[in-house]
Amino acid sequence: MILQVEDVTKTFGGLVALSDVTFQVEEGEILGIIGPNGAGKTTLFNAISGVFKIDKGKVIFKGKEITKLPPNQRAQLGIARTHQIVKPLDDLSVVENVMVGACFGKGNAGLASARRKAGEVLEFVGLEGKGDVLAGKLNVPEKKRLEMARALASDPDLLLLDEVLAGLNPAEISNMLEVVKAIRNKGITILMIEHLMHAIMNVSDRVMALVYGRKISEGTPKEVANDPQVVEAYLGDPELAIGLLKDKRGRG
């Protein structure tokens, strides 16, 4: 077990963003996280990567409790993430961006080996030849790849991917999914948030659904997709929907 999240609760004022969320991630798996907008998915990532303090609960990574560690120390232990809203270091070149990950993450590389590592990782995510471009000049799909490259360069054990497919066209999506699978084949555990159902169902080993900060379902992609509670969260109450349809037919 690489990650254990126990009873994590986070509130913002009166809003409960996460409520007693408990789950575990096995080493080497891809766990997909789904849920409607505002379900608390990104908040969960923030809790794991340490962006803010949680109100209650524990986060245990590789057997060590990290609940109170600042984000930079968690990064050095081997947790890397990408951001839903990309955060490139605009005025640094693409290579330098990736080198930051390699230098300060778990890899803790020196500048020379960070540069080599950056070259490898850029090729891996398909950004070869863009190394000297300023990160701010990349287009959105490229920036998403850069986020991924930066995270990967740190030699993480656990990678948190926050909507890396959003805003990409179908060809870019299938490219990105290949990259995700290739990362898993390197033995890196992946936790990914995604709205594109067919994509996440296809790539995940297990899926977990969050609604209003609560975990409502967990299991294989098929189990979760057929869970009435999940269907309800996305489409509303299925029986009510059928009832309404019948009602309408009856009157029509």
Next chain:
Amino acid sequence: MERGKTLFWLIPFLVFIVALPPVTGSVTLREGIFLILMYVTLASSLNVIMGYTGYVSFGHIVFYGIGGYISFYLMLRDGMHLIPAMILGGIGAALAAFALGEAVLRLRGAFFAIATIGVNEAVKALVNNLNFIGGAEGLFFNFSVYKAYGGAARAIWFSYYTMAAVTLITVVASYLIKMSKFGLGLRAIREDEDAAIILGVNAKRYKSLAYAASAFFPGMAGAVFFFKAGNIEPHDAFHLIKSIEMIFMVMLGGYGNVAGAFTGALVYERLKGFLLVNPLFKNLHMAISGVVLLLIVLFMPQGIIGFIREKSKKLRGVLE
């Protein structure tokens, strides 16, 4: 693109400037170049916190004053030699910055800038009221202090060479910091502090260290300047206008750039010298500098060197 060649022209150029007064024997030239050297030191060190890290330290002159006071006091009271007193002054300024940094570097953007002005004014008020360092009147050297250096005239030449050495060390250090892993971390903080932290940069510690480094060299410059002047008083040591001049120099040359801080200081000193002696402008030099700064921010935010870098790919490697 050839990288890392900036110092190959910058250092010889600096040495050339330093050699001008002794070769020509001109005292006027020496005074002008002494000021240029001091400005280069101040601008290059401010560049570490402002240009690399992205924190505009508005009251940065406070460290120049602290270094000046510490060394002046040691030289006056204990008859300490300039060199050790200057180093202690630099260390004192750096420690003060490190301690202050832990508090004020939590603030971002304009709040940080304003807090640093407050720090400068607070230290000025404090020194004004500390009698053992002369209060508002400040401290004065006896001419006998210069005897250890072979008389006042030779002491002035000595301070000139000391300033030259400090400048050289500052420029080299600011370059090495920029090109190091530490510098990469600082530039990551400048671009997006939250992203840098997520990537593993210990932003809090890095900022404090950068602040300390950027205070160390002004502390030494202050020591040399007030040694040469022979007196130190709070109004001179913590003069906010000098702080603004430092920011102006960094912006003019190109922030975050070693050659930029150097060029900015050089151009500013010449500009100021020209404006001050020109009867038409002599009372307006700050006003004109302000207009120039405004124009830079509006039309050339990357400064002179940044502008050249953008236009010429070939020169990029030698202008870092």
